[in-house]
Amino acid sequence: MRTTREIARSRRLLALAWVLVLAWPALLSGQKAAKPEAEVKADFLKAFISMTDWPTNTFAEANAPVVLGVLGADPILAPLRANPALPNGRPLRIKELASVEAAQGCHVLFVATASAKSLADVAARLGDAPVLTVVELPAAARNEGVIHLRKEMENEVMKFRYDVNNAAAQRIKLKLNSKLLRLAKTIY
16 A cells, blocks of 8 residues: 555656656757746646645645745736646645735745845745745846746757755755756756
8 A cells, every 4th residue: 555655756756747748848859838938837836846745744634735825926827827736636726925925824935037026035034934935036046945947048949947955945844856856957
């Protein structure tokens, strides 16, 4: 009989496989992805969530929704709201946040480029709370947050890459899947 942890791990691996199946051909062929940028970012974000383990007391129930806060108005909200489920079947509750103060109760916080000025408040406000922070900011801000999602030119084609601040994840007791770490451009 498989344990809950083994089942969750299998679901996360399946989620990663789907993201790779959807994004890999476009990355390899050097062609633009057929999906709009916001949808690609939403897929990455869902994969990151599916491949993260929170401390055992974080969720009241095993099937409780993951609460995702999006700081500021961002195009990523539309594809997230259109399909508010994670690849592993867990529900996803999306909250549009006007400020970092509203992030209370979120398990994940996405900080888009437009909200960069709020980033300094994020670390102070969240402290050591087990919140997966995914930031889309210039490389100079890469030490902020747990996952840094960015666009990068490769062979004259814009592609998404991500870096992982694993030390920050460990400090707040988040366990990131080994495949998530292996596919990261940089781990620091």
